[in-house]
Amino acid sequence: MTIAREDIAAFADGQLTGEREAEVAAAIAADPDLQREVEAHRALRARLAGHFAPIAEEPAPDALAAMLAPRPAEVVDLAAAREQREMKRSLPRWSWVAGPAIAAALALALFLPRGGAPEGYADTQLAAVLDSQLVAEQAADSDTRVLLSFRDRDGDFCRAFSRDAGSGIACRDAHGWKLEARGDGARQADTDYRMASASNAEILARAQAMADGPALDAEAEARARADGWR
Known part of the structure; x- marks a missing residue:
């Protein structure tokens, strides 16, 4: 079974579930190189999380807060929403960078x-x-x-x-x-x-x-x- 880099990142971050998680876990357990990749990913994630932790605790700048403020409900085009979801699924996973920092x-x-x-x-x-x-x-x-x-x-x-x-x-x-x-x-x-x-x-x-x-x-x-x- 082929294990992609995205699978390694998702497994290390605890994002896989069910059958896929079991398959990837079995492959990693049988391959020392994959085990080292998982360890390296987790170590880098911990390092970056520590680097950006102070940022997550600070209040958001006014301009960013205004962008994230709730807006009045509007009519949703279901076809357009479905297309946007499909586009998001096709984007590469960058889970190793701290989420709050990416948002800003x-x-x-x-x-x-x-x-x-x-x-x-x-x-x-x-x-x-x-x-x-x-x-x-x-x-x-x-x-x-x-x-x-x-x-x-x-x-x-x-x-x-x-x-x-x-x-x-x-x-x-x-x-x-x-x-x-x-x-x-x-x-x-x-x-x-x-x-x-x-x-x-x-x-x-x-x-x-x-x-x-x-x-x-x-x-x-x-x-x-x-x-x-x-």
């Missing part, structure tokens, strides 16, 4: 930097951080924080990061750290505050869609740095 996440845009680095690549300062800074060793008050590291489907190492100037994802190629995506920074102006954590959630969701397997653990990340992220 800002739209993701392509990162097109300008400056000393070649267009589309990390600047010198950011590249230095991506080259050297490990998730497990970075200071809590670092100006630029690496959220996680992973391999994409082409086998390249990629790192999700967060900083005031803008969070994002950069992947290592022959020319340097190519910037693949970004979210809004922690603070755009004194009168225009945006939660960095909301943008980070969207970045982490994008990273999960790009990744070929779970995020690197501390040992694998240190080994990748020693090899020059190649």
